[in-house]
Amino acid sequence: MNRPTPVGELRREGRQLRILRLTPWYYHDQVDAWPVEYDSMGGMQIQITRLSRTLAAHGVRQLVVTAGFPGLPRYHRDRDGLTIRVARAPIPPIRSELTCLVGLIPAWFAATLTACLGIRRWKPDLVHVHADGSMWPLLLAPLAARTVGAPYVLTLHCSCLAGYLSDAGRLRQRLAAAAERIAIRRAAQVITLTEGTGRLVAEALDTGDERFTVVPDFLDTETKPAGTGRFDFAGWAAAAPGRPVIGFVGRIAHEKGWQHLVPLARRLRDLRPRFLVVGDGPQRHRLAEAIHDHGLTDDFLITGFIPNTDVPDALAVMSTALVPSAYEELGGAALEALIAGTPVAAFGVGGLLTTVGELCPQMLVPAGDLDALEAKVREIAADPRHFADLAAAARPAIEERYGTPAAVRELTAVYRRALHPGSGRDRA
Structure with a gap:
């Protein structure tokens, strides 16, 4: 029986592991207001924030590149080992009921890919891309990894191949599915939130390889009602x-x-x-x-x-x-x-x-x-x-x-397999 290595023990060249985390969505909890046209905050944002902070507490250095909205600092040091960078190319303020601002995610894609040219000097060990069902994070994954010279891990928060249907139209759905196939095939490791999604994606690609791992969103099971919020x-x-x-x-x-x-x-x-x-x-x-x-x-x-x-x-x-x-x-x-x-x-x-x-x-x-x-x-x-x-x-x-310890153990194993291909799947 192999036990997953604690995240803090995953080191490269004698230093802490460095993760470049790329996601269009992130929970900026230092603000009191959230402009809905830039992002109507949901579970994916909260999960990625919890994940990033938990790994930082376990000694993993991370740079998160996300879209953000006006008023946020371009760089924000969230805590030791965790820096948030807002990347977004200029776009006209045209609202959409389906995608918040028209062009928001393509603007993040362009700005993030450009930012990777400078980030490669940071020498990240891994790139972790969070895909939301649209094609832009999926297209970014192999391009960003190649730019910074590191393998990438892909998390499918939504999967077109597993049945996710957006409101964006059939053509964009087909493009997103094609991008998902490419991104999965080139990823060092692929994370799905449920076994069902992993199974459907593997069937769609006609593969049963060991790169798929289920790592559910981990939940806050400790916070209790406090009655001290903004609303009674x-x-x-x-x-x-x-x-x-x-x-x-x-x-x-x-x-x-x-x-x-x-x-x-x-x-x-x-x-x-x-x-x-x-x-x-x-x-x-x-x-x-x-x-x-x-x-x-x-x-x-x-x-x-x-x-x-x-x-x-x-x-x-x-x-x-x-x-x-x-x-x-x-x-x-x-x-x-x-x-x-x-x-x-x-x-x-x-x-x-x-x-x-x-x-x-x-x-x-x-x-x-x-x-x-x-x-x-x-x-x-x-x-x-x-x-x-x-x-x-x-x-x-x-x-x-869905508690934090189980998710950290599984994610540690994923990172280790991405860094050391062929090391096999941990069994706990």
């Missing part, structure tokens, strides 16, 4: 005693299924629920218009951007956390709800079939079935103690599978 969620809930709170946490974008919220609210009027929408997104104005047009303004609260540390306070007041997504690679919001002891009502799509499906299958309904989603919310409202007990029972497994 407990006070808001207490102002309407006896009314269930149905919550939604995430980006207000098409793939997250916000379109189901107003129809569901109309169907559930006999329960007199209040809807708590935590997050922001490029289609927030469309949700607000639908709420107004159907006379539901008094039943909805849309918080907009809040710091991630305030999310447990929001989850704590929810009777049910809705996850009506058209696609989820992992479903971090659902897992965080279960950690908080909040029952979930979710469509069984993507990674949710693996995560919630294995932990609490009673909380999933068929994808896109609004009748079944309504029935599940009513079932939870009729027996809240039972479903809260199911959520509480899932917590130990979530801590074991």
